[in-house]
Amino acid sequence: MLTDQQILRIPGPTPIPPSVNRAMSQPMIGHRGESTSDMISDIRPKLKRVFGTEQEVMILTGSGTSALETAVVNVVAPGETAAVIVTGSFGERFAKICEAYNIETHIIEVTWGEALEPSAIKEFLQEHPEVKAVFSTYCETSTGVLNPIAELASAIKEVSEALLIVDGVSCIGGVETKMDEWGLDVVVTGSQKAFMLPAGLAFIAASERAWKKIGANPRPRFYLDMKKHRDNIIKDTTPFTPAISLLFGLQQVLRLMEEEGLEEVYARHRLMMEMTRSAFNALGVPLLTSGEDASPTVTSVQPTDFEAPVFRKIMKQEFGMDIAGGQQHMAKTVFRIGHMGYCSPADMLQAIAAMEIGIAKAGGAVELGKGVRAAQEIYLNEGKR
Amino acid sequence: MLTDQQILRIPGPTPIPPSVNRAMSQPMIGHRGESTSDMISDIRPKLKRVFGTEQEVMILTGSGTSALETAVVNVVAPGETAAVIVTGSFGERFAKICEAYNIETHIIEVTWGEALEPSAIKEFLQEHPEVKAVFSTYCETSTGVLNPIAELASAIKEVSEALLIVDGVSCIGGVETKMDEWGLDVVVTGSQKAFMLPAGLAFIAASERAWKKIGANPRPRFYLDMKKHRDNIIKDTTPFTPAISLLFGLQQVLRLMEEEGLEEVYARHRLMMEMTRSAFNALGVPLLTSGEDASPTVTSVQPTDFEAPVFRKIMKQEFGMDIAGGQQHMAKTVFRIGHMGYCSPADMLQAIAAMEIGIAKAGGAVELGKGVRAAQEIYLNEGKR
Numbered sequence: 028m029l030t031d032q033q034i035l036r037i038p039g040p041t042p043i044p045p046s047v048n049r050a051m052s053q054p055m056i057g058h059r060g061e062s063t064s065d066m067i068s069d070i071r072p073k074l075k076r077v078f079g080t081e082q083e084v085m086i087l088t089g090s091g092t093s094a095l096e097t098a099v100v101n102v103v104a105p106g107e108t109a110a111v112i113v114t115g116s117f118g119e120r121f122a123k124i125c126e127a128y129n130i131e132t133h134i135i136e137v138t139w140g141e142a143l144e145p146s147a148i149k150e151f152l153q154e155h156p157e158v159k160a161v162f163s164t165y166c167e168t169s170t171g172v173l174n175p176i177a178e179l180a181s182a183i184k185e186v187s188e189a190l191l192i193v194d195g196v197s198c199i200g201g202v203e204t205k206m207d208e209w210g211l212d213v214v215v216t217g218s219q220k221a222f223m224l225p226a227g228l229a230f231i232a233a234s235e236r237a238w239k240k241i242g243a244n245p246r247p248r249f250y251l252d253m254k255k256h257r258d259n260i261i262k263d264t265t266p267f268t269p270a271i272s273l274l275f276g277l278q279q280v281l282r283l284m285e286e287e288g289l290e291e292v293y294a295r296h297r298l299m300m301e302m303t304r305s306a307f308n309a310l311g312v313p314l315l316t317s318g319e320d321a322s323p324t325v326t327s328v329q330p331t332d333f334e335a336p337v338f339r340k341i342m343k344q345e346f347g348m349d350i351a352g353g354q355q356h357m358a359k360t361v362f363r364i365g366h367m368g369y370c371s372p373a374d375m376l377q378a379i380a381a382m383e384i385g386i387a388k389a390g391g392a393v394e395l396g397k398g399v400r401a402a403q404e405i406y407l408n409e410g411k412r
Numbered sequence: 413m414l415t416d417q418q419i420l421r422i423p424g425p426t427p428i429p430p431s432v433n434r435a436m437s438q439p440m441i442g443h444r445g446e447s448t449s450d451m452i453s454d455i456r457p458k459l460k461r462v463f464g465t466e467q468e469v470m471i472l473t474g475s476g477t478s479a480l481e482t483a484v485v486n487v488v489a490p491g492e493t494a495a496v497i498v499t500g501s502f503g504e505r506f507a508k509i510c511e512a513y514n515i516e517t518h519i520i521e522v523t524w525g526e527a528l529e530p531s532a533i534k535e536f537l538q539e540h541p542e543v544k545a546v547f548s549t550y551c552e553t554s555t556g557v558l559n560p561i562a563e564l565a566s567a568i569k570e571v572s573e574a575l576l577i578v579d580g581v582s583c584i585g586g587v588e589t590k591m592d593e594w595g596l597d598v599v600v601t602g603s604q605k606a607f608m609l610p611a612g613l614a615f616i617a618a619s620e621r622a623w624k625k626i627g628a629n630p631r632p633r634f635y636l637d638m639k640k641h642r643d644n645i646i647k648d649t650t651p652f653t654p655a656i657s658l659l660f661g662l663q664q665v666l667r668l669m670e671e672e673g674l675e676e677v678y679a680r681h682r683l684m685m686e687m688t689r690s691a692f693n694a695l696g697v698p699l700l701t702s703g704e705d706a707s708p709t710v711t712s713v714q715p716t717d718f719e720a721p722v723f724r725k726i727m728k729q730e731f732g733m734d735i736a737g738g739q740q741h742m743a744k745t746v747f748r749i750g751h752m753g754y755c756s757p758a759d760m761l762q763a764i765a766a767m768e769i770g771i772a773k774a775g776g777a778v779e780l781g782k783g784v785r786a787a788q789e790i791y792l793n794e795g796k797r
Binding site: 028029030031032034044045046047052283286287291295346347348369370371372373374376377379380381383384387388395396397399400402403404406407 | 413414415416417419429430431432437668671672676680731732733754755756757758759761762764765766768769772773780781782784785787788789791792
């Protein structure tokens, strides 16, 4: 096998574009100097466009979880009650953070592979008027479900004053996000998914309503204090030492996104999702989620006539291609294909053609070329729209 | 379209492996220091294995043509007659170099897309006993023909004392070469093809027989004087300043080749050729060369129901994929796919799936998925051998 070839098709991290790798290898600069301020000044408006907000998007040096914790400690005051929508293992993470802070937390469990119905959150909040904050994933990475965040936000607003805090880690940058228009109160994401960067940066923004809450919240915090971050970013700086090389990369990533056009970026992600789903449908290999609940960034597959772990091992051995496993109770029954960030329709054609071989080698029934053909048809029809 | 993605499927340069790019970005070192000598000492035996020779393989700082010229000026003495086997545009280059030196040169023309029959060179030399040197390409890059070099060498030896000088630029490193066993007198290649490096280095080795000729040859030469190069490389150094970053890269490339195993490298190239050829056969798109004459490193396609230039433009626009055109009189009727160097079966699955779309968009008749299926079947059968 060709050595030194790794084809990363997991739901994050994604491959890094060459120009971003080059940007990240620039010589270090002082983080209190003018060059860093100029860079942050260039980044700020572009980051706001990706979030769909006029609010400041703050840049934390930390992984996605640091931003989830930032949301919890800034928004939920001591003694307040929260609710967490759990559609998979990343929903659970919000619950664990709340638990670590002894926050009274309701768990709204949804069957893995399904999204939450907006009516369900409405009913829940009518029964639980004490809830001050609702946490939800946007894309649930562990299942490939995209929760209907805009609809959840309006359902919540109809019956409650609770703030909606959204974990967009595995989709923002690849899926349209209109934070202000949809009325999302806190939105969080990380750098290593649709942002095409290594892990190490996290981004967070808050609505006016949320900022009021944050300002009045006496819960102790320091590194993760959103007010400190906002006071600094509006002056094109950061309260603590930023990961400069990742900022170099972020600046280039945002340039690439604007060069392609945000609408085009989102259309490319939808196209890759449709190509992937249509391929497995054509091959008769069951998908975990319905088309309605599916995320444009990650697809979960639940094979019935071959073993997912065997298949994944074959893909790695034969093609150097990394396909993710399922998580927790789905660890051995599901595999997940990332199609986000630095990933193209041509990459999906490759992944699908290679996966057909992988399925055959894993003992699954497969009509060679049929999945590729379905994906090609989607691609060709897309062009005709 | 995803910006910053370029999929290079031309017959050289090929993509560079990431570890080779990293190696090439090491800080400069002095080329007369111990580190450079250690590096050349590490490179020498590995380069000999790729050439299949016990002779020294000399490293020139220059492109492939510098090594072709090196062969001419060192091997052909003033007043001697040469013959050049021309199976395409790179055969012609040898003839042009001979012409520049006013060397009396016979041209043995072969129809583009075909290899030379060993019997033909035998007959030719019987009629032309004055010929002292025969020049031939191994792989003719412009057509994707692999000349039967071992057979040509023995045919020549049967009837003549003429030296055989081989241009292996677009195949050595991807195709087995047994210089000593086959009796090749001078073998030349460049860095940017199956060696997976940028252009800038060229390699040349000579047989005992050729060295005698070289030693006695009074033709003036300096930078390209093979004797100067040999006197230095045996002391792990070079007569002139070498391209150090390319040497860093060469050292890593040779490590990768040995890690994979040379036999495996050659098998991978044959597999990629078979996958590509079977795909076009299944799609009913004519290939330029027969299976017998085909090179494992490049495939030429001669479509009848769509325009090659239109197709190539579509491939670039849709997928950022570079497919080469034909050369000279075949510029507009042929396209060429490189499958050498840093290129894998997974890359060929991608290229084939994408090319099916390209053919459809160029107006060619194509049954989607059929070429991919044929390639997948080749891949699966290969594994069973």
